[in-house]
Amino acid sequence: MVSRRATTMRDVAIRAGVSTATVSNVLGNRKAVDPELARRVRQVAAELDYQIDRAASQLRTGRAAVVAIVVPSLDNPFFTGFIAAVERAVQGEGYDIIVSSSNGDEAQERARIAAMLSWRPSGLIVVPCTDAFPARDLTDFSGAPVVAVDRIAGADAISHVSVNNRAAARMAADHLIGFGHRHLLVCASSLQLANIRERCEGVQQALAEAGLPAPSIVEVGQTLEVVPTILAPHLSSAEDRATGIIALTSTATLGVLSAARDLGLAVPDDVSLVGFDDYAWMTASTPPITAVRQPLDMLGRAAWDLLKRRMASPGGAAERLVFSCRLEVRRSTRSIGPPLVKCIIG
Amino acid sequence: MVSRRATTMRDVAIRAGVSTATVSNVLGNRKAVDPELARRVRQVAAELDYQIDRAASQLRTGRAAVVAIVVPSLDNPFFTGFIAAVERAVQGEGYDIIVSSSNGDEAQERARIAAMLSWRPSGLIVVPCTDAFPARDLTDFSGAPVVAVDRIAGADAISHVSVNNRAAARMAADHLIGFGHRHLLVCASSLQLANIRERCEGVQQALAEAGLPAPSIVEVGQTLEVVPTILAPHLSSAEDRATGIIALTSTATLGVLSAARDLGLAVPDDVSLVGFDDYAWMTASTPPITAVRQPLDMLGRAAWDLLKRRMASPGGAAERLVFSCRLEVRRSTRSIGPPLVKCIIG
DNA sequence: GTGAAAGCGCTAACAC
DNA sequence: GTGTTAGCGCTTTCAC
Numbered sequence: 001m002v003s004r005r006a007t008t009m010r011d012v013a014i015r016a017g018v019s020t021a022t023v024s025n026v027l028g029n030r031k032a033v034d035p036e037l038a039r040r041v042r043q044v045a046a047e048l049d050y051q052i053d054r055a056a057s058q059l060r061t062g063r064a065a066v067v068a069i070v071v072p073s074l075d076n077p078f079f080t081g082f083i084a085a086v087e088r089a090v091q092g093e094g095y096d097i098i099v100s101s102s103n104g105d106e107a108q109e110r111a112r113i114a115a116m117l118s119w120r121p122s123g124l125i126v127v128p129c130t131d132a133f134p135a136r137d138l139t140d141f142s143g144a145p146v147v148a149v150d151r152i153a154g155a156d157a158i159s160h161v162s163v164n165n166r167a168a169a170r171m172a173a174d175h176l177i178g179f180g181h182r183h184l185l186v187c188a189s190s191l192q193l194a195n196i197r198e199r200c201e202g203v204q205q206a207l208a209e210a211g212l213p214a215p216s217i218v219e220v221g222q223t224l225e226v227v228p229t230i231l232a233p234h235l236s237s238a239e240d241r242a243t244g245i246i247a248l249t250s251t252a253t254l255g256v257l258s259a260a261r262d263l264g265l266a267v268p269d270d271v272s273l274v275g276f277d278d279y280a281w282m283t284a285s286t287p288p289i290t291a292v293r294q295p296l297d298m299l300g301r302a303a304w305d306l307l308k309r310r311m312a313s314p315g316g317a318a319e320r321l322v323f324s325c326r327l328e329v330r331r332s333t334r335s336i337g338p339p340l341v342k343c344i345i346g
Numbered sequence: 347m348v349s350r351r352a353t354t355m356r357d358v359a360i361r362a363g364v365s366t367a368t369v370s371n372v373l374g375n376r377k378a379v380d381p382e383l384a385r386r387v388r389q390v391a392a393e394l395d396y397q398i399d400r401a402a403s404q405l406r407t408g409r410a411a412v413v414a415i416v417v418p419s420l421d422n423p424f425f426t427g428f429i430a431a432v433e434r435a436v437q438g439e440g441y442d443i444i445v446s447s448s449n450g451d452e453a454q455e456r457a458r459i460a461a462m463l464s465w466r467p468s469g470l471i472v473v474p475c476t477d478a479f480p481a482r483d484l485t486d487f488s489g490a491p492v493v494a495v496d497r498i499a500g501a502d503a504i505s506h507v508s509v510n511n512r513a514a515a516r517m518a519a520d521h522l523i524g525f526g527h528r529h530l531l532v533c534a535s536s537l538q539l540a541n542i543r544e545r546c547e548g549v550q551q552a553l554a555e556a557g558l559p560a561p562s563i564v565e566v567g568q569t570l571e572v573v574p575t576i577l578a579p580h581l582s583s584a585e586d587r588a589t590g591i592i593a594l595t596s597t598a599t600l601g602v603l604s605a606a607r608d609l610g611l612a613v614p615d616d617v618s619l620v621g622f623d624d625y626a627w628m629t630a631s632t633p634p635i636t637a638v639r640q641p642l643d644m645l646g647r648a649a650w651d652l653l654k655r656r657m658a659s660p661g662g663a664a665e666r667l668v669f670s671c672r673l674e675v676r677r678s679t680r681s682i683g684p685p686l687v688k689c690i691i692g
Numbered sequence: 693g694t695g696a697a698a699g700c701g702c703t704a705a706c707a708c
Numbered sequence: 709g710t711g712t713t714a715g716c717g718c719t720t721t722c723a724c
Binding site for chain 2 (some may be wrong): 052053059066084087096098100115117118138257281284285
């Protein structure tokens with residue numbers, strides 16, 4: 001296969017007997033062009049398999065029709081599901097996506113964002129690996145529109161989309177409380193993340209309002225293998241052991257499942273479990289897992305919408321969009337008694 | 347936030363008191379430059395937060411330091427895991443990735459590949475949505491180096507990486523045969539795909555060589571929801587029901603699990619199951635699933651290596667790299683009797 | 693070893 | 709409504 005020079009706009013122009021400006025106008029739907037000429041241009045372009053050179057177009061216009069996405073990991077279905085949603089949203093508006101993973105590391109995040117920025121993308125969507133998002137100076141400096149996703153503390157100057165974490169976690173807790181559970185265990189990935197902290201608070205509030213004891217919160221990290229070991233002591237003490245567990249991420253959910261199995265605890269007979277995020281394996285699992293479903297598709301679409309708003313008016317105010325989650329009730333939770341009726345004295 | 351023009355190479359050159367050519371040479375490690383000058387250039391570049399404009403660089407050199415990846419879906423952990431592996435491989439060699447999903451549709455695949463090609467990427471890695479890979483004319487025409495992954499029939503003119511599907515499936519079948527299973531059911535996604543057909547053949551061979559009856563093969567598609575319905579008749583007939591199932595993809599594995607549960611069949615007590623692909627949920631599941639693990643990371647790295655070879659010598663011959671899978675034996679399979687001893691007559 | 697200058701393919705201003 | 713042309717920021721001869 002010999003590498004040949006690609007067809008240029010000039011080639012098309014010559015063959016169609018017009019100027020490159022006209023070709024550009026036709027192909028970019030930019031200025032009114034005589035219909036007959038336009039038809040001819042399009043036909044020649046098709047015949048020659050003409051593909052615009054984006055580098056040249058970009059150099060001239062100063063911005064590429066591309067949105068850059070940086071996520072903490074490409075091996076996590078939550079992030080890849082989000083990317084898929086963004087891709088669906090930008091499709092058909094002529095934008096492509098470039099994606100990069102920060103591997104959950106701030107230094108890498110910074111480097112990856114810098115690299116993405118050198119494409120002069122139309123915008124940048126980032127799921128920061130910590131909620132401080134220290135790479136913000138980079139994006140500020142470049143002037144590229146940015147939308148942050150999911151984890152961000154101090155939602156001041158940056159547009160962002162997220163989920164109502166507190167409400168989602170309350171919903172999970174209320175479900176368990178309604179099933180008569182009084183002692184809950186929260187299995188969190190990392191309390192360094194604002195979204196995880198919010199979820200914890202949601203559970204705490206629900207319990208407090210029901211007049212029940214505060215939940216135990218255990219931090220299990222992001223690595224599945226170690227979760228059972230960390231969890232074991234909390235699940236073994238037969239006496240005041242939690243009867244209901246809320247796992248705050250899908251990895252945590254998997255971890256709880258492993259731990260319970262290793263300890264010979266049956267779900268939901270011995271412990272009820274509410275998971276987070278909603279994947280195919282949760283419904284195929286035995287028992288199917290009751291879980292809080294985050295609207296990934298909406299999140300992706302919203303990120304793109306917000307980005308477009310920033311692109312249209314870079315000077316405008318930052319916006320935030322918060323989505324609600326749904327609880328998919330399945331079979332990993334069971335009633336162990338009547339819900340405690342809240343006692344209001346005074 | 348006011349959008350400001352980014353720092354250009356010219357800015358750096360002026361401030362460092364040199365020409366843009368020198369800056370280019372320093373930053374691109376291209377020609378020998380006086381060490382002191384080089385130091386100054388680098389320092390100024392850092393001070394100004396200079397980021398090269400890739401569009402300009404690209405326009406000049408004719409190729410972008412970017413590899414385009416097209417997969418059938420971004421919602422499938424096999425494909426996203428592959429993308430993650432490629433990203434790891436290209437990282438640090440200064441390449442970025444642009445990714446796009448064909449949604450399993452040939453027309454979209456074609457369109458997405460055309461769009462990717464307009465970036466004039468250094469290369470293209472594609473997991474075709476059918477093994478015919480009809481968009482090959484596009485890539486041939488553009489002259490961009492291409493590597494196909496996983497599904498490709500007639501491995502002639504195009505470099506590709508894949509897994510030894512036949513051997514992998516044989517391994518699964520032999521494991522079951524060794525456990526005394528004589529009647530196997532194969533749960534395939536789609537027989538349109540070469541890799542799936544090869545897996546079927548692997549099972550058939552193993553059975554034939556053991557002198558056992560041919561497996562039943564049922565095609566369940568890519569949508570999880572319908573799998574149990576399709577599978578039900580094959581799992582219900584109490585008499586000659588298969589005692590061992592081989593699921594040829596992770597979705598199929600999930601489908602078998604759902605179907606078995608719906609039918610009240612226990613794994614592995616009533617049926618043994620070997621899955622394909624190896625994900626976290628398989629080990630967290632109860633029981634943990636015995637599965638064929640595809641070496642995703644090697645596949646990604648190999649795709650990049652092959653691509654580099656094509657980039658280095660576009661005229662060279664296409665190469666293929668085939669990897670072996672491993673069987674992770676867990677608890678979804680059990681022995682139901684001694685293996686049948688193969689009887690060789692004559 | 694360094695700089696001047698041409699030009700990659702496109703778009704946008706402007707002239708007609 | 710169409711063509712001419714300048715120039716985006718970089719890399720790469722080619723002189724020096």
